[in-house]
Amino acid sequence: xxxxxxxxxxxxxxxxxxxxxxxxxxxxxxxxxxxxxxxxxxxxxxxxxxxxxxxxxxxxxxxxxxxxxxxxxxxxxxxxxxxxxxxxxxxxxxxxxxxxxxxxxxxxxxxxxxxxxxxxxxxxxxxxxxxxxxxxxxxxxxxxxxxxxxxxxxxxxxxxxxxxxxxxxxxxxxxxxxxxxxxxxxxxxxxxxxxxxxxxxxxxxxxxxxxxxxxxxxxxxxxxxxxxxxxxxxxxxxxxxxxxxxxxxxxxxxxxxxxxxxxxxxxxxxxxxxxxxxxxxxxxxxxxxxxxxxxxxxxxxxxxxxxxxxxxxxxxxxxxxxxxxxxxxxxxxxxxxxxxxxxxxxxxxxxxxxxxxxxxxxxxxxxxxxxxxxxxxxxxxxxxxxxxxxxxxxxxxxxxxxxxxxxxxxxxx
Ligand code: PLP
Numbered sequence: 260x261x262x263x264x265x266x267x268x269x270x271x272x273x274x275x276x277x278x279x280x281x282x283x284x285x286x287x288x289x290x291x292x293x294x295x296x297x298x299x300x301x302x303x304x305x306x307x308x309x310x311x312x313x314x315x316x317x318x319x320x321x322x323x324x325x326x327x328x329x330x331x332x333x334x335x336x337x338x339x340x341x342x343x344x345x346x347x348x349x350x351x352x353x354x355x356x357x358x359x360x361x362x363x364x365x366x367x368x369x370x371x372x373x374x375x376x377x378x379x380x381x382x383x384x385x386x387x388x389x390x391x392x393x394x395x396x397x398x399x400x401x402x403x404x405x406x407x408x409x410x411x412x413x414x415x416x417x418x419x420x421x422x423x424x425x426x427x428x429x430x431x432x433x434x435x436x437x438x439x440x441x442x443x444x445x446x447x448x449x450x451x452x453x454x455x456x457x458x459x460x461x462x463x464x465x466x467x468x469x470x471x472x473x474x475x476x477x478x479x480x481x482x483x484x485x486x487x488x489x490x491x492x493x494x495x496x497x498x499x500x501x502x503x504x505x506x507x508x509x510x511x512x513x514x515x516x517x518x519x520x521x522x523x524x525x526x527x528x529x530x531x532x533x534x535x536x537x538x539x540x541x542x543x544x545x546x547x548x549x550x551x552x553x554x555x556x557x558x559x560x561x562x563x564x565x566x567x568x569x570x571x572x573x574x575x576x577x578x579x580x581x582x583x584x585x586x587x588x589x590x591x592x593x594x595x596x597x598x599x600x601x602x603x604x605x606x607x608x609x610x611x612x613x614x615x616x617x618x619x620x621x622x623x624x625x626x627x628x629x630x631x632x633x634x635x636x637x638x639x640x641x642x643x644x645x646x647x648x649x650x651x652x653x654x655x656x657x658x659x660x661x662x663x664x665x666x667x668x669x670x671x672x
Contacts, residue, residue: 275616278617279653281617281652282645283657295557298546299507299510321343321344326541326545327343328550329548329551332551334466335498336498340516340517342526344514345512345537346511346537347511348501348515350513351499364494364521365459366458366459367459378424379399381400382404382410383404383626383628385405387626401425405438408441409447412450420456423457424457425460426460427460428450430465437589450486451496452489452490466498466500467501471505472558474592484498488518497517499515501514504561506544568645569642572650579655579658588640604634604635604636604668605636605661609638610622620657
């Protein structure tokens with residue numbers, strides 16, 4: 260018996276007896292992180308925008324210019340090409356797909372709903388809610404492997420060049436969910452310039468973690484909109500982001516940035532469903548954050564709360580699995596997740612055992628289209644919400660479950 264197997268004997272039974280109730284599923288900010296933005300609720304901000312607009316009233320579909328100015332710099336989108344709308348970037352991604360389905364996008368030959376079939380490339384591991392959107396709209400998902408520099412571009416280029424049904428690709432370019440990968444400048448350049456069979460191919464550039472650094476090495480992305488323009492495809496990228504993990508996850512502001520043609524397209528359709536965004540909330544955000552440096556300072560306070568949790572995850576995983584073949588994990592420099600890889604064929608069972616012991620984990624497979632991780636090895640860990648003591652308990656329990664599964668899978672005799 261290997262040391263790993265012998266350590267597992269009886270451990271899992273003891274774990275079950277502890278009657279834990281812990282949750283490592285969703286990447287939510289902790290209450291202490293939300294407290295950083297408490298002034299949003301208490302600061303009197305009046306109701307007048309910099310240009311004199313009465314924010315209590317209808318209108319201003321594109322969002323307050325002074326808020327867009329703050330985020331234009333951080334998201335690498337010119338102010339005039341940035342929209343500040345609603346509270347959820349996921350909602351804007353959803354709406355963008357709906358508009359593409361019902362009306363096509365600039366450059367479409369027909370509505371996406373009228374195409375016999377459409378498909379999106381899905382770098383894996385990836386974000387389950389992107390995959391849920393594809394399922395919702397009947398978009399076939401084609402997994403593409405991730406590398407530390409972003410999706411494998413040799414695979415991507417070949418697929419999009421040869422198949423006009425492929426209309427888009429999901430990208431979380433910085434501190435990606437769940438493996439923390441950051442796209443290199445070369446990846447951005449190739450994505451922006453590659454020939455695609457579909458004339459209306461779109462990069463869904465979900466820059467959810469643009470300012471969410473965990474170390475002093477603050478990763479800078481290449482400017483995707485500029486790269487697309489330089490590559491001769493100015494309308495190729497839709498940039499999405501939000502303040503969900505900057506201020507209040509349920510009461511933030513979401514952003515859409517793109518070419519002038521795409522911005523006019525989105526606003527044209529959005530104007531049918533709303534007369535304008537919540538400008539009072541946008542004013543509150545301007546008062547709290549002030550400018551791009553204000554956002555950076557605010558994010559350093561988030562980092563002070565988050566970094567120790569990620570360091571704890573790293574320490575525990577190293578202690579538990581440092582010499583365990585087949586177990587690897589990501590060491591993200593930002594974002595909200597750690598991706599744990601267990602030996603092939605084990606992830607589902609680990610998650611099942613953890614659930615039975617009261618530790619909720621994101622379902623194994625959620626990081627892949629259709630909930631199907633063919634190697635059954637990726638588990639997503641979300642350390643942001645639990646307090647450190649609970650996080651440690653949950654991770655030690657997870658380690659027991661991994662050992663239990665490995666011991667059961669090991670050849671006997
Ligand atoms: N995109 C990614 C990659 C995420 O990880 C998340 C949340 O976990 C979201 C989008 C959700 O963003 P929002 O709150 O703006 O809808």
